[in-house]
Amino acid sequence: MKLAVFVSDYRMTVDTLERLKPEKMGIILVQNGVYHASVKEKGKTSSILDSSADLFALKEDLETRGIDPASIDSKVKVVTFGDVVDLIFNDYEKTAWL
Amino acid sequence: MATTKLGFIVQRPGYKSENPKLALTHAIASQSVEIYLDDEDEVTCDVAFIGDGVLNCIKDQKAVENYQLNSTESHIKMALLCDLNIFVCKEDLDKYGLTENDIVLDANEMGGDLEVKVVPYEEITKMMEEMKHLLFF
Numbered sequence: 001m002k003l004a005v006f007v008s009d010y011r012m013t014v015d016t017l018e019r020l021k022p023e024k025m026g027i028i029l030v031q032n033g034v035y036h037a038s039v040k041e042k043g044k045t046s047s048i049l050d051s052s053a054d055l056f057a058l059k060e061d062l063e064t065r066g067i068d069p070a071s072i073d074s075k076v077k078v079v080t081f082g083d084v085v086d087l088i089f090n091d092y093e094k095t096a097w098l
Numbered sequence: 099m100a101t102t103k104l105g106f107i108v109q110r111p112g113y114k115s116e117n118p119k120l121a122l123t124h125a126i127a128s129q130s131v132e133i134y135l136d137d138e139d140e141v142t143c144d145v146a147f148i149g150d151g152v153l154n155c156i157k158d159q160k161a162v163e164n165y166q167l168n169s170t171e172s173h174i175k176m177a178l179l180c181d182l183n184i185f186v187c188k189e190d191l192d193k194y195g196l197t198e199n200d201i202v203l204d205a206n207e208m209g210g211d212l213e214v215k216v217v218p219y220e221e222i223t224k225m226m227e228e229m230k231h232l233l234f235f
Contacts, residue, residue, distance in 0.1 A: 008114060032111050032112075039194050040195050065111075065113060065156060066158045067156065
């Protein structure tokens with residue numbers, strides 16, 4: 001299964017993301033999920049960035065929160081809404097919203 | 099003369115929900131209740147950003163450009179224009195590696211005089227003790 005997971009919160013109260021083991025996974029950081037790409041708590045980056053999944057962050061949601069897209073972690077690719085549509089239709093079979 | 103002190107504590111990041119913005123709009127609205135009060139009674143309020151709430155204070159938010167949405171940044175500036183005290187927890191800013199350069203500090207361009215105060219959590223605790231009512235968002 002090729003799965004795209006939307007992460008829309010900064011604080012995760014469930015560990016579902018860590019338990020998902022699809023053949024291919026993309027994590028798309030949107031809404032408050034974009035903080036995972038930029039915020040370091042006590043100097044430590046989010047554990048989501050340690051994932052082997054392909055990581056994306058929505059440009060519009062970064063900018064809305066005052067985060068410069070150029071400043072986020074290099075593991076994360078900045079994407080626009082149009083890019084997200086392309087990812088859903090071209091790269092992944094299923095999507096999940098966490 | 100009686101003064102009712104309200105303390106608004108913002109502890110969540112913005113935008114995913116309206117929660118933090120509501121704290122600010124409620125705080126601002128509290129300054130317009132005087133017409134319902136007896137002479138010389140007044141309501142004052144302070145706003146404090148703690149924990150993840152400090153992320154609301156990052157400057158250069160482009161909410162209007164991307165979503166036609168008033169930014170939390172502009173709400174903070176409006177609160178300063180209304181002469182509300184805005185506190186930001188220094189320890190929590192440090193935790194995220196943020197400095198005063200990264201956050202909204204004033205509303206100078208709108209004619210505001212007050213500035214955001216970056217203070218130790220101890221000072222926010224002191225502020226909370228002085229309040230008659232505390233509202234957490």
